[in-house]
Amino acid sequence: xxxxxxxxxxxxxxxxxxxxxxxxxxxxxxxxxxxxxxxxxxxxxxxxxxxxxxxxxxxxxxxxxxxxxxxxxxxxxxxxxxxxxxxxxxxxxxxxxxxxxxxxxxxxxxxxxxxxxxxxxxxxxxxxxxxxxxxxxxxxxxxxxxxxxxxxxxxxxxxxxxxxxxxxxxxxxxxxxxxxxxxxxxxxxxxxxxxxxxxxxxxxxxxxxxxxxxxxxxxxxxxxxxxxxxxxxxxxxxxxxxxxxxxxxxxxxxxxxxxxxxxxxxxxxxxxxxxxxxxxxxxxxxxxxxxxxxxxxxxxxxxxxxxxxxxxxxxxxxxxxxxxxxxxxxxxxxxxxxxxxxxxxxxxxxxxxxxxxxxxxxxxxxxxxxxxxxxxxxxxxxxxxxxxxxxxxxxxxxxxxxxxxxxxxxxxxxxxxxxxxxxxxxxxxxxxxxxxxxxxxxxxxxxxxxx
Numbered sequence: 444x445x446x447x448x449x450x451x452x453x454x455x456x457x458x459x460x461x462x463x464x465x466x467x468x469x470x471x472x473x474x475x476x477x478x479x480x481x482x483x484x485x486x487x488x489x490x491x492x493x494x495x496x497x498x499x500x501x502x503x504x505x506x507x508x509x510x511x512x513x514x515x516x517x518x519x520x521x522x523x524x525x526x527x528x529x530x531x532x533x534x535x536x537x538x539x540x541x542x543x544x545x546x547x548x549x550x551x552x553x554x555x556x557x558x559x560x561x562x563x564x565x566x567x568x569x570x571x572x573x574x575x576x577x578x579x580x581x582x583x584x585x586x587x588x589x590x591x592x593x594x595x596x597x598x599x600x601x602x603x604x605x606x607x608x609x610x611x612x613x614x615x616x617x618x619x620x621x622x623x624x625x626x627x628x629x630x631x632x633x634x635x636x637x638x639x640x641x642x643x644x645x646x647x648x649x650x651x652x653x654x655x656x657x658x659x660x661x662x663x664x665x666x667x668x669x670x671x672x673x674x675x676x677x678x679x680x681x682x683x684x685x686x687x688x689x690x691x692x693x694x695x696x697x698x699x700x701x702x703x704x705x706x707x708x709x710x711x712x713x714x715x716x717x718x719x720x721x722x723x724x725x726x727x728x729x730x731x732x733x734x735x736x737x738x739x740x741x742x743x744x745x746x747x748x749x750x751x752x753x754x755x756x757x758x759x760x761x762x763x764x765x766x767x768x769x770x771x772x773x774x775x776x777x778x779x780x781x782x783x784x785x786x787x788x789x790x791x792x793x794x795x796x797x798x799x800x801x802x803x804x805x806x807x808x809x810x811x812x813x814x815x816x817x818x819x820x821x822x823x824x825x826x827x828x829x830x831x832x833x834x835x836x837x838x839x840x841x842x843x844x845x846x847x848x849x850x851x852x853x854x855x856x857x858x859x860x861x862x863x864x865x866x867x868x869x870x871x872x873x874x875x876x877x878x879x880x881x882x883x884x885x886x887x888x889x890x891x892x893x894x
Contacts, residue, residue: 472498479511488518506532506541513548522556543572547582550589559593567859570894583894586860594647600663602639602889609635609667609685614880630878631676635669637685639889656696664688688717705735708746718756725753737771744770762792778811795834802827816855822848824870835876843873854893861890 475494482491492515498508509532517525529549536542546569553562566586573579590596612632641663648656667685674680693712699705710730716723732746748766768786775781784805792798809820824846830839848868856863866887874880 472502476507476511480514483511483514483518486518488515491515504531504535506536506545509535510541510544510548513552517548517552517555522552525552526556539572540574543569543574543578546572547585550585554589554592559589560595560597562589563593571859586894594649596645596647597642598645598892599642600640600889602637602887604637604639604885604887605634606637606883606885607634608632608881608883609637609669610673610680611881611883613878614882615877632882633669633673633676633680635667635673635685637885638666638668640664653699653701654696655698656694659691659693659695661691661693662689663691684719686717686719690715703735705733708732708734722755724755724761727751732768740775741771741773744768746770757794760792760794760797762790762794762797764788764790780807780809780811782807782809795830795832798832799828799830799840801829813854817851817853820848820850820852822846822850824848835878838875840874840876840879842879844870845873846870852891857893860893862893864889864891 475498479491479495482488482494491511495508495512495515498505499512502508509528513525513528513532516522516528526549529545529552533542533545533549536545546565550562550565550569553559553565563586566582566589570579570582570586573582610633612630615630641661643659643661645657645659648658665685665687667682669680669682669685691712691714693710695710696708698707698709708731710728712726712728712730714726714728716726728748728750730746730748732744734742734744737743746768748764748768750764750766752762752764754760754762766786766788768784771783773781782805784803786803788801788803790797790799790801804823804825806823807820808822810818813819824844826842826844826846828840828842828844830841833839846868848866850864850866852862852864854862864887866885866889868883868885868887870881870883870885872879872881
């Protein structure tokens with residue numbers, strides 16, 4: 444303790460250099476720890492390490508001592524040492540408060556060392572162990588700051604979706620072609636569970652005052668587990684028949700002109716699809732749009748899109764789609780969010796089963812205030828498709844689709860910043876061709892990042 448007394452006096456002299464040095468004052472360990480942190484915050488990390496040296500010898504596994512030493516070494520630019528000390532502090536921490544502080548200090552050291560992605564992971568751990576709501580909010584601010592300086596961004600997707608029509612069967616097993624009625628016993632809805640998973644890696648180039656561009660690589664997959672009775676309906680059916688995979692590469696950019704209030708956006712993507720394990724098609728998509736404010740709380744986007752699909756399984760079904768879209772969003776005085784979408788698309792193809800025109804209207808409403816501890820969103824989706832040429836009878840095929848959805852996000856149940864999301868969706872397609880008249884109900888469970 445004697446050594447700690449004179450080191451404490453020396454630290455006080457450094458902290459208050461204008462005052463005369465008084466005789467050594469006996470101080471307890473907790474006070475020495477607090478003083479070390481004060482010295483770091485005052486820009487005197489060397490004095491903090493001088494004071495902490497005897498504590499480090501006596502208490503090498505004390506989380507608070509390790510945290511204070513980590514902060515001091517980070518202030519001196521010794522990032523590797525700071526990272527090592529903070530990691531050791533987290534391993535030795537025995538309560539939530541110490542784990543939270545250690546994770547946060549480790550994230551700070553990683554960020555200072557240019558390891559932004561790892562820093563974001565440790566900030567999520569800090570958020571998970573935050574002792575108070577204020578500490579959690581502070582972590583979210585730090586996370587946003589680190590993310591804004593990280594050229595790399597990673598996102599992951601996953602959902603488990605029970606469905607009553609995994610095989611997309613029609614509402615009736617009667618198929619009418621040219622006025623003749625055929626019955627297909629295998630054309631019956633089969634219940635099952637769909638597993639959706641995927642992720643995106645994004646690299647953002649350095650932004651300027653007028654330009655922000657990025658490259659994205661993404662993968663999305665689906666696997667299906669049909670109920671046991673599926674083989675009774677169709678003995679040849681297999682779970683693998685309904686698997687799908689997509690790999691995509693995309694360049695995207697946002698641009699603005701100083702003399703205009705809006706923002707231009709553009710994207711160019713290529714993607715490759717597999718269905719049932721076989722290569723099905725390659726695609727190329729180009730998108731352009733302009734978003735501008737409309738009033739104080741609204742904005743409107745005008746967009747154009749061209750998509751070219753090269754079918755590997757059935758060449759005749761290759762197609763080109765041109766689409767025009769309007770998107771309007773509005774934030775109410777109560778902070779509720781309204782989103783409206785309208786689009787028109789024309790798909791050209793040598794196949795009468797593919798060539799068609801379509802219009803779509805989609806509306807979403809998200810409540811700002813939780814309802815029974817859940818963030819609620821409601822959705823309406825209307826689509827109409829008119830095919831160019833007759834194929835299944837004297838008249839061209841016409842489909843009218845109605846989709847209804849409700850989502851509930853339980854932010855208070857989040858784990859490491861990911862909250863569970865429940866979505867109930869019903870889709871009904873009314874078609875003048877019986878084989879395409881379908882009805883599906885799905886309940887999806889997924890997770891969404893809360894920050």
